[in-house]
Amino acid sequence: MTETSAAEPKLFISYSWTTPEHEAWVLQLAEELTSQGINVLLDKWDLQPGHDANAFMEKMVADPTVTKVLLICDEMYAKKSDGRKGGAGTEAQIITPEIYNHTAQDKFAAVVRERDREGKAFLPVYYKGRIYFDLTDPSTYATEFDKIVRWAWGQQVHVRPAKGQRPSFLEGKTVSGKILSSAAHRRAMDAVRSGSVNAGPAVREYLDIIASGLEDFRVKTEPATRQTFDDVIVASIEEFTPYRNEMIELFAVIAQYAPVPAQTEAIRRFFEKCIPYFDFQGSGNYTEWDFDNYRFIAHELFLYCVGMFLRYEQFTAAQEFLDNEYYWDDRRERDNKRNRCSAPTLPAAA
Structure with a gap:
């Protein structure tokens, strides 16, 4: 997309309950995104006792009114997605065909939260080779967060400049x-x-x-x-x-x-x-x-x-x-x- 969407973005955050610290980090990210005018859908806010967790996540991923889905990728999330286990595995089964069948899709995007010992990002197999947001480095967190906000609002990070005139030296002048x-x-x-x-x-x-x-x-x-x-x-x-x-x-x-x-x-x-x-x-x-x-x-x-x-x-x-x-x-x-x-x-x- 090259123009800012007039509609309020509706963004679902998919993540794994790895540790209490990780859950708190995701919650803070959701609050920060909400402060930027984004309607964030999060299990802690939108999933009530007695609801079916898998059905909720399936609905969020497949719902056409949800304009963006943010995948918070740490080691546990990547393993569950690849092994088709838990909520992350359920989501992976829905997301995989969406990504593979629509190469130009921009509804799904990953946020890298952790890297392995070799510095490689933990990502589900279905997402390998695609562009992601990197929130592993505190020194670049603000820049990457701004990119997420622009993506959620459908706005390009870099805008193509106006095209100039044909150079006169090409005409031999x-x-x-x-x-x-x-x-x-x-x-x-x-x-x-x-x-x-x-x-x-x-x-x-x-x-x-x-x-x-x-x-x-x-x-x-x-x-x-x-x-x-x-x-x-x-x-x-x-x-x-x-x-x-x-x-x-x-x-x-x-x-x-x-x-x-x-x-x-x-x-x-x-x-x-x-x-x-x-x-x-x-x-x-x-x-x-x-x-x-x-x-x-x-x-x-x-x-x-x-x-x-x-x-x-x-x-x-x-x-x-x-x-x-x-x-x-x-x-x-x-x-x-x-x-x-x-x-x-x-x-x-x-």
Whole structure:
């Protein structure tokens, strides 16, 4: 069932009178279920002196108005059910064909109360292989109890999410301002955390994807947008926010698990690859503020990077980020020489 039933659930509890302590435990469970708006049928409440106990249990199991039957399974219950002895045996004869003939049935469900020495749940043979509720562990009792309540009310524990749209990349299309970095980000994060030998290549691969993807965030002053160009810059920065957050996570993981030269060098190389975005590349007209979004993005990433290494007390690495000089090829110069800038001015280089 996928929707909550409007009718009040009517639930019968089947169990074995194993010990007084077990009977008291079942009684408490029945009281807890009753407090959740469930009409619980229990022999101690509904079976009066002079009544036929077997007839009562047979009626409860077969009654179509009883919407749920909860089987409290301990060692004694499982043995009586399998041996067809006592009330549990009588119920087993009724329940068995119901379960085997209706594979999709959800009227009957078992609650495991005990396990054997090997940790296996005590369950009747007819119920083996089916999903059950486990109330053997006090630490998970509340969670399992909630599952029983949802089952009794006909409500799923997990609800299927709404279906999204067909991914655009299946059509061979690209999404403006979208960097397909999530898979590489997960690989890099997992590799760094686990200390994998592939951590270095995974981090470099991810940072290269982000660096090359910055091109998708390029903006340009147009006559139609000149008056609102600030809004265009802010929108571009906001669009980059998910990737900024990815990189902050990566900076934090590297600072915690692998603040080694190979990783800090990969980060330094990334910031070098950001520098060409601070200035005009190519032909045509441009304005100084056409690159403001890149300057802000790189500036913010650099501050977060240093901040994460300081947070995790990697002071030497943080100092290296600040002291190092960052180089890039300025291909507009005739001699194609390598230019440089220092870390504090890196994000603001023009």
